[in-house]
Amino acid sequence: MHEPALSPESNDSFNDQIRIVLVETSHSGNIGAVARAMKNMGLGNLWLVNPASFPDETSYARSAGASDVLDRAHVVSSLDEAVADCVMVMGTSARGRKVPWPVIPPPDAAATAVQQAESGKVALVFGRENHGLSNEELQRCHYHIHIPSNPDYSSLNLAMAVQVICYELRMFYLKSLEEGESRPYLQPMVAPGDEGWDSPPATAGEVEGFFGHFEQTLVDVNFHRRDNPRHLIARMRRLFQRARMDQMEVNILRGVLSSIQKAAGIQGSKEQSAGNAQDSQNKGQE
Template sequence: MTDSTALDNIRIVLVNTSHPGNIGAVARAMKNMCLSRLYLVAPKKFPHDEALWRSANAEDVLEKAVVVETLGEAIADCQLVIGTSARERTVPWPLLDPRHCMGQALAEADAGCEVALVFGREDRGLTNEELQRCNLHVHIPANPEYSSLNLGMAVQVLTYELRMQLLAESLDGNAMQGWDQPPAGNEAMERYLVHLEETLKDLEFLRPEAPKKLMTRLRRLYQRTRLDEMEVNLLRGILTSTQQWVGKAKAQQEQKNAD
């Protein structure tokens, strides 16, 4: 796959951006580093003249921007979703620095995977629920005494690392290279995780008194594992059979009680 095609498989996703100027600054940062695919999740103001002005001749990126209402829509067909995180979480998640993270992103994009780099709101970043839809988290190790980065700067850091990885031709050693099945997309993984939660409730394994972070930890497990499409289908088949057997067992117990 050519270098340009690898970058064509990478999208920048901005969630609930408040200031249109920041969207323009992100478009400029992207074009500086040869990226062109911008997704906007429920932006407060777009299109807007300030976005155009701040883009500094990156109007083509803005013109092709895809506007959607939910994060799920923006990443539905992605096999690798990387969320930017500025703080530690109660349940730790795979957390990488920009250099190593962008190396993996570029390698998987080069192998044909759709990759999303997700950036949150200017004032509070991504929610825990949004971060749980990501396979990996990336943290920019800024000065701990002054760690505030604006949106354009954060995008510039990660896209710069992508560009440097590209120039270094560090595309070897991708764990998914030559795999017999494509990685499962984010939407397929989300359907599986919802199905898993429903099945665990049917089994009465997931009860109100169960640990609060149980599903979060299971989500982390599966997002870290990077299932392929066939593996997800196999696991969903197991869940469906499990639900059928549970249903039969409950019906038999009800009949026995009635007798």
């Protein structure tokens, strides 16, 4: 049988305040999959209401390394017991009800949960695999959370549903770091100049040098005629400008052009030779 991975005590206040509650889970493997989904998103406070089987080897096997979440799980006999000390309770629901209830999407649910967690404990409740939460259970919730899945195939696996909500909680938490001194994990890196990129952006002069070399190479291999240019060069400029090249990329491309000219038996200009020399220097630094 599994040995506990760590002490049941945790100093993570965010983790302690927000709990995931599973009601009458019939397959213990789903409990393990939920634990994995929670740990992926930095959560670990799991409550189980009258599970069919827990703990067992299947749940630990499906947790794939999130055994600490299972070690700390609270097993109770009723939903009332699981949420008794909570100031906010939200339950997932995939279908409409005869009596309208406040319904919010996952991003709003995450924002509400984090905000309410500042004043007390918050429960996010998930129902049974085959028919979710009962009307009576849903009436114990302040809000219903609706995941806007495909209406023609809306049923989500339990762990998938938990993953969606935990992901939104994670995103809201990370965005909140922007208000503090910590560097947010959501900082994008998509182009030269962004933090973490490995080469500076190419300057306008470097790009123009490449365009001149590129056009000359097309002329040298009889692909382009300057006296009948049409829109070829303009379109190629648009392509490369859209790419927002860095200095290393420009130098690599100029090295390719020089190799094409050499293979065609054409001597490049002094400007092209200078570009080749720079490219050789960069290759030596790689």
